[in-house]
Amino acid sequence: MSEFLGPLGADGGVPSRQQTRVAAFLVSAHGALARQLAFALPGQLKSGWQTELNAQLYRESEIVSLLLRATSWVPDPALAYLIARWEITWLPQSIEGIPDRILSWTVDLSTIAHAVHASIRPAALLPVEANAQDPFAVALRRIEFESGRMLQAQILFLKGRDLLPFREFVSSALEARHAQVRGLWTDMLEGIGVRIREG
Amino acid sequence: MPFLHHGSYRVRYELDGPADAPAYVLVNGLTQYAELWAAYRDALVARRFRVATFDLLGQGASDKPGLFINQEDQVAALHSVISELGDGPIFLSGISFGGLIALRYAIAYGQRLSGLVPMSCFAELSPQLLLLGNALRTGLILGGTGYLQDLLLPMNLSDAWLKPLLNNLDAVKRQGWLVNDVYALQNLMESFLGFEPITPHLSKITVPTMILNGEFDFLTPRALHETLRTQIPNSSLVIIPEAYHAFTLEKPALTADLLAGFAEAVMAGNWRGEKKVWVAPDGAGGTLTAFPAGYDHLRAIPTPGRPA
Numbered sequence: 001m002s003e004f005l006g007p008l009g010a011d012g013g014v015p016s017r018q019q020t021r022v023a024a025f026l027v028s029a030h031g032a033l034a035r036q037l038a039f040a041l042p043g044q045l046k047s048g049w050q051t052e053l054n055a056q057l058y059r060e061s062e063i064v065s066l067l068l069r070a071t072s073w074v075p076d077p078a079l080a081y082l083i084a085r086w087e088i089t090w091l092p093q094s095i096e097g098i099p100d101r102i103l104s105w106t107v108d109l110s111t112i113a114h115a116v117h118a119s120i121r122p123a124a125l126l127p128v129e130a131n132a133q134d135p136f137a138v139a140l141r142r143i144e145f146e147s148g149r150m151l152q153a154q155i156l157f158l159k160g161r162d163l164l165p166f167r168e169f170v171s172s173a174l175e176a177r178h179a180q181v182r183g184l185w186t187d188m189l190e191g192i193g194v195r196i197r198e199g
Numbered sequence: 200m201p202f203l204h205h206g207s208y209r210v211r212y213e214l215d216g217p218a219d220a221p222a223y224v225l226v227n228g229l230t231q232y233a234e235l236w237a238a239y240r241d242a243l244v245a246r247r248f249r250v251a252t253f254d255l256l257g258q259g260a261s262d263k264p265g266l267f268i269n270q271e272d273q274v275a276a277l278h279s280v281i282s283e284l285g286d287g288p289i290f291l292s293g294i295s296f297g298g299l300i301a302l303r304y305a306i307a308y309g310q311r312l313s314g315l316v317p318m319s320c321f322a323e324l325s326p327q328l329l330l331l332g333n334a335l336r337t338g339l340i341l342g343g344t345g346y347l348q349d350l351l352l353p354m355n356l357s358d359a360w361l362k363p364l365l366n367n368l369d370a371v372k373r374q375g376w377l378v379n380d381v382y383a384l385q386n387l388m389e390s391f392l393g394f395e396p397i398t399p400h401l402s403k404i405t406v407p408t409m410i411l412n413g414e415f416d417f418l419t420p421r422a423l424h425e426t427l428r429t430q431i432p433n434s435s436l437v438i439i440p441e442a443y444h445a446f447t448l449e450k451p452a453l454t455a456d457l458l459a460g461f462a463e464a465v466m467a468g469n470w471r472g473e474k475k476v477w478v479a480p481d482g483a484g485g486t487l488t489a490f491p492a493g494y495d496h497l498r499a500i501p502t503p504g505r506p507a
Contacts, residue, residue, distance in 0.1 A: 115265075117382075118265070118381070118382040167267075171265065
């Protein structure tokens with residue numbers, strides 16, 4: 001087990017099997033966020049912060065599109081099971097302590113997005129020797145960078161005044177989503193010989 | 200890798216040196232992680248200290264709360280670490296954000312300490328520090344951890360330290376970038392939202408206190424340390440020559456020597472704070488020099504006036 005992807009090919013590229021597994025996870029996660037954002041986005045925006053939802057919808061879609069093109073895909077039979085497991089995890093859940101169904105669903109979407117944007121750091125998997133011009137490496141760096149910026153919408157919403165009465169429930173739902181997402185990410189990486197550090 | 204528990208969160212810590220020795224507890228700056236104290240561990244253990252290092256909540260290998268980290272939680276985490284150290288003498292030191300946490304600890308639990316060393320530290324947010332902090336937070340949000348590091352490196356380290364590394368800065372930044380997450384650093388920075396100055400509480404710190412301040416510290420300049428010196432009764436201020444905010448990275452041998460010498464003097468009953476101002480030697484092993492009488496230690500040019 002290594003902390004990083006590899007061993008790299010002669011051209012400094014990440015092995016195709018690892019690319020496929022990592023990209024499949026990211027497509028599943030960011031694709032699920034794009035789908036849920038598409039449903040959450042009203043036809044007519046009602047308040048300023050919803051403009052960010054519109055931007056996120058397209059950024060998530062861009063990440064999926066980028067990975068489809070930048071990844072060196074190979075057949076991976078395990079993906080059938082793994083993708084089913086991942087997709088089940090992204091399904092909306094109601095948040096305990098928030099009786100309003102729409103608000104509860106919106107908070108849940110935000111907690112998944114926070115967990116995906118905050119705790120999944122694909123660029124941190126690249127070893128120093130990785131070819132900086134390799135499309136897959138560039139894609140991972142771009143996804144991590146964009147995730148840090150997209151995360152701000154979730155931080156603003158989840159820390160916002162509207163959710164103050166539910167702060168304890170929101171925090172605990174967020175920690176649970178983080179644990180779920182981190183668990184899936186860690187399991188997936190261990191399946192391709194990568195063990196990320198604790199913390 | 201041992202962990203302590205604070206509520207539902209885990210705090211990663213490490214103890215080195217003989218269990219029956221007086222202990223030094225070292226608290227990280229905001230973007231730091233425990234491994235950065237490695238040179239201090241070696242130097243202080245060699246001087247027969249036990250050394251405790253740890254990652255604050257939101258840092259390194261400690262848990263990173265998703266939304267909120269209070270500074271009180273950091274004090275509680277520090278308290279848990281100190282509780283592991285038994286009943287012997289304990290000296291506490293922290294740099295920058297870690298220095299603030301150390302000050303808060305000394306205010307709340309001063310009776311447990313034998314000595315305190317705040318480094319590159321502050322008790323209140325001056326307008327400059329507030330605005331710099333806001334700008335650094337915006338930099339983190341817009342550009343990520345790497346951009347924050349790009350801002351902090353030239354601000355906090357000297358040309359002499361940076362010059363040989365100019366072509367290899369990515370390697371210098373990499374470990375900090377790997378172990379720190381944007382959201383966690385942001386939470387640490389946002390623990391200053393609603394910050395109230397602790398200046399009115401500094402007089403509660405009665406333990407011997409040696410305040411260390413880099414001569415050229417731009418982020419937390421002399422005036423912020425002067426607040427500590429004037430408000431903490433048994434304190435003295437030591438100016439580190441030609442040093443910037445992150446002098447613990449740049450001058451580990453000198454700083455570890457100052458820490459050890461301070462603790463040894465306190466335990467021998469020879470240390471006197473008396474709110475004096477000193478200048479540290481250029482390197483480890485030298486002696487402190489009193490700041491020249493009749494000159495203002497808050498000025499960068501020799502100006503007669505303010506008594507030290």
